[in-house]
Amino acid sequence: MTDDAAFWKARKDFLSHLLYAKGYSKATCYAYNSDLGIWGRWLNEAQHEWDHCTHVEVEQFISWQVRERGIKPHIIARRSSCLSSFYRWAKKNGLVENDPIYLADKPKRPQRVPIWLERVEQERLQAAARSIDDLPDNIFGRTREHILIIRRRYDFLFGLIQNSGLRISEALALRVRDVRVVEGIAKAVRVIGKGNKERVIPLPEVFGQTFGYWIAAMPREDFVFAKEPGENPPGVRAVRSYLKQLVEKAGIDKEVTPHKLRHTYATRLLESGADLVDIQALLGHVNLATTQIYTHVGDDRMADVVSKLK
Numbered sequence: 001m002t003d004d005a006a007f008w009k010a011r012k013d014f015l016s017h018l019l020y021a022k023g024y025s026k027a028t029c030y031a032y033n034s035d036l037g038i039w040g041r042w043l044n045e046a047q048h049e050w051d052h053c054t055h056v057e058v059e060q061f062i063s064w065q066v067r068e069r070g071i072k073p074h075i076i077a078r079r080s081s082c083l084s085s086f087y088r089w090a091k092k093n094g095l096v097e098n099d100p101i102y103l104a105d106k107p108k109r110p111q112r113v114p115i116w117l118e119r120v121e122q123e124r125l126q127a128a129a130r131s132i133d134d135l136p137d138n139i140f141g142r143t144r145e146h147i148l149i150i151r152r153r154y155d156f157l158f159g160l161i162q163n164s165g166l167r168i169s170e171a172l173a174l175r176v177r178d179v180r181v182v183e184g185i186a187k188a189v190r191v192i193g194k195g196n197k198e199r200v201i202p203l204p205e206v207f208g209q210t211f212g213y214w215i216a217a218m219p220r221e222d223f224v225f226a227k228e229p230g231e232n233p234p235g236v237r238a239v240r241s242y243l244k245q246l247v248e249k250a251g252i253d254k255e256v257t258p259h260k261l262r263h264t265y266a267t268r269l270l271e272s273g274a275d276l277v278d279i280q281a282l283l284g285h286v287n288l289a290t291t292q293i294y295t296h297v298g299d300d301r302m303a304d305v306v307s308k309l310k
Contacts, residue, residue: 006095007043007050011036014089023196025169035082051096058083058104080104114263121252122162122264128250129155154242156214157225161258163207164189165265165283168258172233177220179211186212193284201282 015033018024024032039061043050048057062080065071084101091099117125132148160171170191180188180200186208190200203211215224225233234242240257247256254260262283269279 007040010050010090010095011040011086014086017089018085023194025194027169028194031078032082032085035079036086038079039083051090053100054098055100055102055104058100062104114266115254115256115260116264116267117162117252117254117256117260121250121254124250124252125158125246125256126155128246129158131249152214153225154239154246156211157239158243158246158258158261159207160189160211161261162265162268163204164201165262165269166191166201167193167262167284168236168239170284171258172223172225172236172239174224175220176215176218176222176224179215179224181212181215184212184216185209186215191284197284199281199284 011033014036015029018032019026019029040050042061042064043053043057046057046060058080062076065076065079080101084099087096087099087101090096129151132151157171160166160174161168164171166174166189170193174189174191178190179186180190185205186203188200188202190198192198218224219229222229223231223233227234236258243256243258243261247254266279266283269282
C-alpha cells in the first residue's frame with residue numbers, strides 16, 4: 001500500500017524543490033500537490049507501491065480518470081506531466097529505480113486555438129470601460145467619483161495587458177518603480193515571471209503616454225493597481241468579475257478573461273509580422289512550443305481569405 005510516510009515526505013520534498021529551487025509559482029505547486037495526492041490515494045486503494053509501480057499502473061490510473069471520473073483530457077495531460085516531473089526527480093535522488101511514466105501511453109494535451117479579441121472588439125471594450133453612463137451616484141457608501149477611479153484603474157489594467165501581454169499575476173504585482181518612465185512617457189515595464197525569470201517589455205508610444213501620466217503622482221513603492229494608496233491590488237477573482245461585466249456591457253459574445261487579453265496582444269504582434277521567437281521572449285514562455293499555438297491564428301485567417309475566392 002502507498003499510504004505511508006515515505007510517499008508523502010517525497011511529495012513534500014518535491015514541491016519544496018519546485019518552489020524554492022526551480023522557482024515555480026505557488027499556483028503550479030498547489031496544482032501539483034493536488035495531482036500527487038490523487039495519485040497517492042489511487043495507488044493506496046489499488047494496493048500498489050509508489051516506488052515499484054510500472055507503466056501499467058500509470059495507464060490504469062489514466063483509464064480510471066477517464067472512465068470513472070470523466071476528467072477532461074487537458075487535466076489528465078497535466079497530471080501525467082506532474083507525475084513525469086515527480087518520478088524524474090525521485091529517480092535522480094535515489095528514491096526509485098525506474099521511471100514508470102516514461103513508457104506509459106499518455107494522452108496528448110489537446111491543441112486548442114486561442115481566443116482573442118478582434119480590433120473592433122478591443123475598441124468596444126475600451127469604450128465600455130471609459131463610458132460612465134452606467135455608474136451609480138452612490139453604492140455601498142462610495143461616491144460616483146470613487147467608483148469612477150475604480151473604473152479608470154481597471155481600464156488601465158486591461159489596457160496594459162493588451163499592450164504588454166503580461167500575465168494577470170504579473171500585472172497586479174507591478175509596482176510604480178517597475179515602470180521605466182522617460183519624460184513622462186512609460187517606455188517599458190519590468191516583471192519577474194514564471195521560474196523567477198526577469199523580463200522587460202517595451203510599451204507602445206500611445207499607451208505609454210497616458211499610462212505614464214496616470215502613474216506620475218504615485219509613490220514608487222506602491223502597487224500600480226493598488227485599491228487605495230499604499231494598499232494591495234485587487235485579487236484575480238475580482239479582476240475576472242469586473243472584466244466579465246465590461247465584456248457584457250460592450251456586447252462582446254466571447255468568454256473573455258485576462259488571459260484572453262494576453263492572447264490578443266500576441267495576435268496583434270503576429271499580425272504585425274513579429275517572429276515567434278520574439279513573441280516568446282515578450283510573453284515569457286520558456287518553450288517555443290508554447291508560443292506556437294499562435295500559428296493557428298495565422299492559419300485561420302488564411303483559411304478565411306481563401307474561402308472568399310470565387
